[in-house]
Amino acid sequence: MAAAPDSFGDGKDAFRWRINLEEVFTVQSCYYRFFSKLSGPPIIANVVKASTYIWKVQAPTKTLFFGWRLIHDRLATKDQLYKKGILDFTEMNCVFCSVEEERLSHLLGGCQVVKEIWLKVLEWLGFITDFSLVDFITFPFIYDKVNSLAKRKIIGAIWLATCWHIWLICNAIIFKNEKFSFLDCMSEIMFSSWKWLLSSGKIANNCNFLVWRLLPLTCFE
Ligand SMILES: [Zn+2]
Numbered sequence: 001m002a003a004a005p006d007s008f009g010d011g012k013d014a015f016r017w018r019i020n021l022e023e024v025f026t027v028q029s030c031y032y033r034f035f036s037k038l039s040g041p042p043i044i045a046n047v048v049k050a051s052t053y054i055w056k057v058q059a060p061t062k063t064l065f066f067g068w069r070l071i072h073d074r075l076a077t078k079d080q081l082y083k084k085g086i087l088d089f090t091e092m093n094c095v096f097c098s099v100e101e102e103r104l105s106h107l108l109g110g111c112q113v114v115k116e117i118w119l120k121v122l123e124w125l126g127f128i129t130d131f132s133l134v135d136f137i138t139f140p141f142i143y144d145k146v147n148s149l150a151k152r153k154i155i156g157a158i159w160l161a162t163c164w165h166i167w168l169i170c171n172a173i174i175f176k177n178e179k180f181s182f183l184d185c186m187s188e189i190m191f192s193s194w195k196w197l198l199s200s201g202k203i204a205n206n207c208n209f210l211v212w213r214l215l216p217l218t219c220f221e
Pocket residue numbers: 094095096097098099100106110111112113
């Protein structure tokens with residue numbers, strides 16, 4: 001019988017973990033090795049920042065999930081439904097202005113009708129140094145621009161309530177044939193944000209709805 005070639009050696013067969021220098025299996029080395037394959041395209045840093053922040057907003061869980069989906073552009077807006085073949089291109093018009101195509105950026109301030117809501121809510125918030133309409137609309141991405149933690153909590157809840165009610169009205173117009181009412185929308189935003197913050201103890205107990213409607217930023221403890 002021919003001798004085995006020297007290169008095979010005399011040792012027993014064994015598995016080797018060649019992903020790290022120590023050649024020892026660790027969950028961490030496995031995670032780093034496969035992360036790029038498992039996680040899909042890299043998420044830009046400010047989306048990570050905003051989607052981490054959203055879970056700190058004082059609101060019901062279903063609304064927080066809505067906020068998370070909004071940040072990741074995963075709401076069923078008409079442009080998304082068109083891409084999936086659910087809507088025809090003739091059905092793409094925004095229900096608020098009936099002029100432009102409904103997409104997330106349009107619903108959150110690009111639309112002239114919706115922009116009026118954002119402007120009114122910002123006016124209700126009152127003056128905040130170096131805080132523009134764009135800052136308000138993109139609040140989860142720039143929340144650390146507001147130094148006061150108490151103000152952040154209030155603005156965060158009001159931001160989410162604004163997005164939430166714009167979205168609910170949009171769906172009510174489409175599916176229930178309801179009419180858009182600017183005043184009703186403002187009342188819903190004010191009431192929801194007040195209710196969320198009050199139930200979580202983030203605003204003063206003596207902050208009744210009347211005070212909240214007048215000066216929301218004075219209501220924190
Ligand atoms: Zn529009």
